[in-house]
Amino acid sequence: MKPKKAALTGLLALLAALAAGHLVAAFTGLSASPYLAVGNAAIDLTPAWLKDFAVTTFGTYDKAVLLAGMAVVLAAVAVAAGLVSRNSPTPGSVVVVALGVVGIAAVLTRPDVGQLSVLAPLASLAAGLYAFRYLHRAAQRDEAGRENSSRRDFLVTAGLAAAAGVAGQFLGDRTDVEGSRRAIGALTPATRAPEIPLGADFVKDGTPSFITSGEDFYRIDTALSVPRLRAEEWALRVHGMVGRPTVLTFEEIRGRDLVEETITLTCVSNEVGGPYVSTANFVGIRIGDVLREAGVRAGADQLFSTSDDGFTAGSPLDHVLERGLIAIGMNGEPLPAEHGFPARLVVPGLYGYVSATKWVTDLNVTTFAEDQGYWIPRGWATRAPIKTMSRIDRPKRLGKVQGRTVVAGTAWAQPRGVAEVEVRVDGGPWQQAELGADVSDSTWRMWRLELDLRPGGHTVECRATDKGGQTQDQARLEPVPDGATGWHSVSFTVE
Known part of the structure; x- marks a missing residue:
């Protein structure tokens, strides 16, 4: 087989594999798409120094850079698989199976997907293996003079893969998050934040405006794809070292006396002089009220929060009892999807990695000795008060x-x-x-x-x-x- 066709065989097989996995993941959970699952696994395995380098160097584009880097690496592997398979499809088939196993392992270790999600990487493996061997046979038949259809086969494979990928993305985005946000309407707090006084900022002299818009509010998190949750289906579980475990729906939270507070959030990755600090008016209910109703037991010292995407954070319990909010609104409207809709935690005075869990679905009252948040085993401090x-x-x-x-x-x-x-x-x-x-x-x-x-x-x-x-x-x-x-x-x- 000619090198050009061999390389193209590998690339199209990769495209077919990723597209098939993405399409199946649209039905089992988009996080199970092998490309995203491997990317999320890479983030999970990233050491603290490398994560800090990525945020410092690429800022909020760190995830886009990761995905682009993965695409380049996978394309190179696919081309190599094709080139080493010019005489026999076996070497390339082994590479396809190896990549498929990596995708399966990545999905099986994700905390935010169900058991059926393994169907996505299995579909990816099957499609990639079939496409590679099919295109390899077609190219060899052409070069042997028995047929002249490989060009058509390559184009059809590329078209089907592209269609499957687009369909997967469309179906995966079918959850109407914005419709859910619009249906909530206005959030009217029983206790409003004081008006921002004149002279709170010096915009004309170069400072930011005192209140940061949702579009400009910094976003640093581990999610490659923003979780798509509807308020109507969301619930928050409160359990652990409490006397009365409970589950709160969005409407139950909204039906309470909402409070509005002006709060500045800060990312621990912020370098000296860095941009990762923003301020907004958050609307929600006090975590302390919820936990006191649940009855915190003696000996508990940590509130362990879990996001829909599997991220976890451990907050000092005494701090969140005094200051924490379960926020459902930001700057007069429901939370934007990328900032945690339907609900997130907001705790002034603690860096975000131990306090600001977005898309929060679980609050576990526990101890620091029992549970560790996502970033603690990766070298970050357990308690993280914001520095002056x-x-x-x-x-x-x-x-x-x-x-x-x-x-x-x-x-x-x-x-x-x-x-x-x-x-x-x-x-x-x-x-x-x-x-x-x-x-x-x-x-x-x-x-x-x-x-x-x-x-x-x-x-x-x-x-x-x-x-x-x-x-x-x-x-x-x-x-x-x-x-x-x-x-x-x-x-x-x-x-």
Whole structure:
């Protein structure tokens, strides 16, 4: 067989395998699609340092980069399988079976799929093996002069695979999440968050707006595909070390006295000066009320939450009893799908990996000795209180400023609150910045400072002090294991 046809045989067999698995997964659960299951398994096996590198380097595109990298690797393997099978289909068939076994293993180890989900990788294996051997025979018959139909066979296989893949994606997305969100209508809290006062931000000077829109709110999670849940079918199980286990439906939560709170969430992967911090008005019910009704037993010290996609987080029980929310709304509307619809946890003062479980379906009252959340065995700290931090939003790094210089930025220290931000230029004395209006101790605080600087290059640094008197650490430490530290600095030029 000619090399070109051999390589194409491998690629089309791969396409047929992935498409067949994706189509079957549309009926058994899209997470069982072999391509997504292997990707999720790769995320689960990623060490902390590599995960941190991916987030730092690619930001919210880390999952797209993973999927693209997988596509390149699989394509290379498929081409190689075809090339080593120019004389016999056996070597390529072995490669197809090996990839199929990997897909089966990935699905069987996923916590968010049922037993029937194994049908998806089995279909993928069968389709890939059949397509490879069928196209191999067709190509060999053509080259032996017995037929001249391999071109047609290749085109038909490609068309059928593409159609199956598109159908799988369409059917997999058939859950009408947006229809469910629209049916909820307005969420009217019994207790509203205070109005954001004028002067809470300095947008004209370069800070973000105080309230972050759903589109701009940072998203860091382990889900390759956003779970598609309808509020009408969702339920939250509360169990473990409680006297009265219970199950709450969406309507039961909505029927309670809802509270609205303005809360800043922060990702532990945020580098010094990084963007992974956002603020919104969340609407929901207090976790403490639910747990006290369930009757927490003596000795419990952890709330272990589980997402629909299998992610888990362990939160200090005393902290969530005091401050945590089961949120169903964000900025005046039901949660967006990518931010946890129908419900998520929001706990001010803790980094998200131990507190902010999206698409939450299970709350287990337990102990830290008994259960570990997703990121703990991967090298992250068990308890993760948010550190006092600040960043410079303007001037931008290596930017140019004309005329009088305004340095502006953001500081946070949930749930202690920000008391002071200081700025210094070129290693000189610290100067106290003007603070924006203080909204609450669970939110960020904006700041600004006008400077009269000579033309030329300059470097500014900032540091915050919280209301407990703790000043932001100077030592520069990476996010692992419990959040980055260090003073943010920016170099720029005054013209």
